[in-house]
Amino acid sequence: GAGVSQTPSNKVTEKGKYVELRCDPISGHTALYWYRQSLGQGPEFLIYFQGTGAADDSGLPNDRFFAVRPEGSVSTLKIQRTERGDSAVYLCASSQKAGGLFFGPGTRLTVL
Amino acid sequence: GDSVTQMEGPVTLSEEAFLTINCTYTATGYPSLFWYVQYPGEGLQLLLKATKADDKGSNKGFEATYRKETTSFHLEKGSVQVSDSAVYFCALSSMAGGTSYGKLTFGQGTILTVHP
Numbered sequence: 570g571a572g573v574s575q576t577p578s579n580k581v582t583e584k585g586k587y588v589e590l591r592c593d594p595i596s597g598h599t600a601l602y603w604y605r606q607s608l609g610q611g612p613e614f615l616i617y618f619q620g621t622g623a624a625d626d627s628g629l630p631n632d633r634f635f636a637v638r639p640e641g642s643v644s645t646l647k648i649q650r651t652e653r654g655d656s657a658v659y660l661c662a663s664s665q666k667a668g669g670l671f672f673g674p675g676t677r678l679t680v681l
Numbered sequence: 682g683d684s685v686t687q688m689e690g691p692v693t694l695s696e697e698a699f700l701t702i703n704c705t706y707t708a709t710g711y712p713s714l715f716w717y718v719q720y721p722g723e724g725l726q727l728l729l730k731a732t733k734a735d736d737k738g739s740n741k742g743f744e745a746t747y748r749k750e751t752t753s754f755h756l757e758k759g760s761v762q763v764s765d766s767a768v769y770f771c772a773l774s775s776m777a778g779g780t781s782y783g784k785l786t787f788g789q790g791t792i793l794t795v796h797p
Contacts, residue, residue, distance in 0.1 A: 573724075602783050611685075611770050611787030612725070625784060660725065662783065670783045672725040 573673035575661050581679045582651055590646040590676045594663030601644050602670065603636055604660040612660055618644060651680045683708045683775050687788035694761055694795050702756040702791050704745075704771035712773040714738075714747050714754040715785065719768045728756075728769070761795045768792050 574593040582588050594601050600619055604612035614628040618638045638644040648655055658677050662670040688703040706712065716728040716738070729738035734749035743758045754771060771788040
């Protein structure tokens with residue numbers, strides 16, 4: 570594909586609801602990353618996939634956050650019982666081995 | 682743990698002025714260092730990188746030198762243009778323990794505005 574794509578671009582939800590954010594990485598990229606960027610801050614690492622498995626999920630803030638990548642391509646970040654503090658831009662990035670990260674445009678999540 | 686500190690912004694310059702954005706870091710082992718840029722309405726893009734001490738990364742007229750003795754990676758450009766207006770992020774990747782190359786620690790970002 571042309572680049573990393575993320576859907577939706579914007580998501581507004583109510584406190585307590587469940588949301589799913591989708592990432593389509595660049596075709597052939599085996600590594601996929603999720604980051605979270607709060608207003609005025611730099612991105613913070615959440616989770617890293619190598620293929621289908623989560624190789625490092627040390628950045629997930631709590632057990633309300635979960636991510637999957639069942640076929641080693643598309644990934645979904647899932648947030649349960651959303652809280653206002655979850656409002657941020659969620660970024661996805663992919664890479665091929667030791668190549669540079671290619672970031673998607675992000676999903677802006679707003680929890681009311 | 683790893684951390685990156687960038688100079689406070691925003692930075693406002695006139696076209697053709699000299700730019701420096703300071704970045705210092707703390708990390709275990711020997712990290713790789715990066716500058717990423719986010720233009721208005723676009724995603725993060727890698728601007729330049731350096732993987733070992735004394736390396737100089739360069740791209741689009743920007744330069745940064747990996748200074749291990751001062752744990753710094755300051756971004757410089759001799760003559761900025763209006764099109765350089767963006768948010769700049771310093772970042773590191775610490776390979777200690779074999780962690781992923783793409784697991785980055787970012788600074789808070791510096792907003793640069795260049796006026797004609």
